[in-house]
Amino acid sequence: MPSLSDELIYSAEDIAHKWYEAWRLSSHPKGVDEHLLKNRIGDHLRLIGEQLKNLSSAEEPGEMWKLVDRLDPELRVRQHVAIEEVVQEYCTVLDVVRNWIEERRIDVPFVEYSYFYRALFELTAESVRRYCIEQANIVAAERAKYLASLAHQMRGPLSSLTVLIDQVKRSGLSGQQLNETVVQISDRSLKRLVALIENVLKLERFNPDEIAVRPQVVRPVDIVRNVLADNQHDAAERGLRLENAVDISLAMRIDPELFLDAISNLVQNAVKYTTSGFVRVESLEEDDEVVFKVIDSGSGVSPEQIENLFRLVQPGEAGGVGLGLLIVSRAVRAQGGTVGVESKPGKGSTFWFRLLRVITPRDVEL
Numbered sequence: 001m002p003s004l005s006d007e008l009i010y011s012a013e014d015i016a017h018k019w020y021e022a023w024r025l026s027s028h029p030k031g032v033d034e035h036l037l038k039n040r041i042g043d044h045l046r047l048i049g050e051q052l053k054n055l056s057s058a059e060e061p062g063e064m065w066k067l068v069d070r071l072d073p074e075l076r077v078r079q080h081v082a083i084e085e086v087v088q089e090y091c092t093v094l095d096v097v098r099n100w101i102e103e104r105r106i107d108v109p110f111v112e113y114s115y116f117y118r119a120l121f122e123l124t125a126e127s128v129r130r131y132c133i134e135q136a137n138i139v140a141a142e143r144a145k146y147l148a149s150l151a152h153q154m155r156g157p158l159s160s161l162t163v164l165i166d167q168v169k170r171s172g173l174s175g176q177q178l179n180e181t182v183v184q185i186s187d188r189s190l191k192r193l194v195a196l197i198e199n200v201l202k203l204e205r206f207n208p209d210e211i212a213v214r215p216q217v218v219r220p221v222d223i224v225r226n227v228l229a230d231n232q233h234d235a236a237e238r239g240l241r242l243e244n245a246v247d248i249s250l251a252m253r254i255d256p257e258l259f260l261d262a263i264s265n266l267v268q269n270a271v272k273y274t275t276s277g278f279v280r281v282e283s284l285e286e287d288d289e290v291v292f293k294v295i296d297s298g299s300g301v302s303p304e305q306i307e308n309l310f311r312l313v314q315p316g317e318a319g320g321v322g323l324g325l326l327i328v329s330r331a332v333r334a335q336g337g338t339v340g341v342e343s344k345p346g347k348g349s350t351f352w353f354r355l356l357r358v359i360t361p362r363d364v365e366l
Contacts, residue, residue: 004108004116007100008049016042019096023089041093043070048119052112061118065126083131090124211334213362215253220263220292221246223256224281227264231271235279240271243280250283252290253358254335261331262339265324266294266351274298277348286354293352301343309341328353335359 008015019041047070051058065071097116101108108116221244228242235242263281270279277297284291301309309325332339332353343349 002104002106003052004101004106004112005049005052007104007106008045008052008097008116011100012042012045012049015045015096015100018100019093022092022096026092040071041089044120044123045093045097048116051119052115055112055115058115061115061122064119065123071123071126071130083128086127086131087124090120090127094120209334211258211330211362213255213258213335213359215255215359215361217251217253218256218259219248219251220254220259220283220290221248221250223260224263227260227267228281230264231267231279235271238271238274239276240274241278242267242271243278245280246283246292247285250285250290252355254355255359258331258335259355262328262353263292263294265328266353269324270294270296270298270349270351274348288357289354290357291352291354293350295348295350297348300345300347301341301349302345306341306343334362 047064051064094117100106224244224246228244232242267279267281274296275298278295279297280293280295282293282295284293328351329339332355335355336359337353337355339351339353341349341351
């Protein structure tokens, strides 16, 4: 008479195939690698069968899955299989094995059935544990990237203050000229630092449609001029030309802080990733809309990278470039605009966003 241990050892692949057929016909996600799932399930069943052969000396179910080479749920994590689905895999295994036992009329002693259930339970628990560890590591890595991006954003205004102090030390400006220069640059840089901190809070707390929008009549060329001035030091170190091609007569009713969020991050990124040539800001008027472009002569962006731009990278996903472009996207979308990029590797990039000439105000309760 066949035993449960023999069936699990010698029929593991057949059971795994039945399991996969049941999984394939279910409502669970499609596209999960068949070889990965069937191969690992077979390994698991064989190991349990080997332990059942000599039940008196069998490993404790709580210990048997702690060896790394016996279980690798991280592979399924990278395939974006949710932990709920991993748990359901093992529930389906129980159903398939139970049906297998009934079809072959295998007489399974209670103690063997109990061990089998405990082994699968501990297998599920260990999968969840490793999944959580993997997720925690991913979140930690993303948080480190997040903080690095934030430091990058703050570097611009801090750099302007540093350069200012150095110039003051060596300048021969008169008292009044010196005071005006110090006040203007210091005020602009400190306000930018405060705005960056507020942006971080926005990213943590708000969707674009939950951000307050307070339009004012502004001349975009003036904001762009200040942004280019703030990035001049870094650009000069790279030998880059900064060009302001925004129409000097253009006036719009937009939120100046949100516009600054968008244009400053695009310019800062362009300067950071362009090693020679130029960074230019242009405006293009189209009926009741205006398109702003930040054009660089850098190395360009691949089509694969473009797919992940302007969005928050989720744990376990690849791609994304950090905080800067996410701020751009939310600042533009909060004002009802659109954002995009045109680029080819080796041909530079054009990051653009489109806004209405007059945008609608929106107040929100914080």
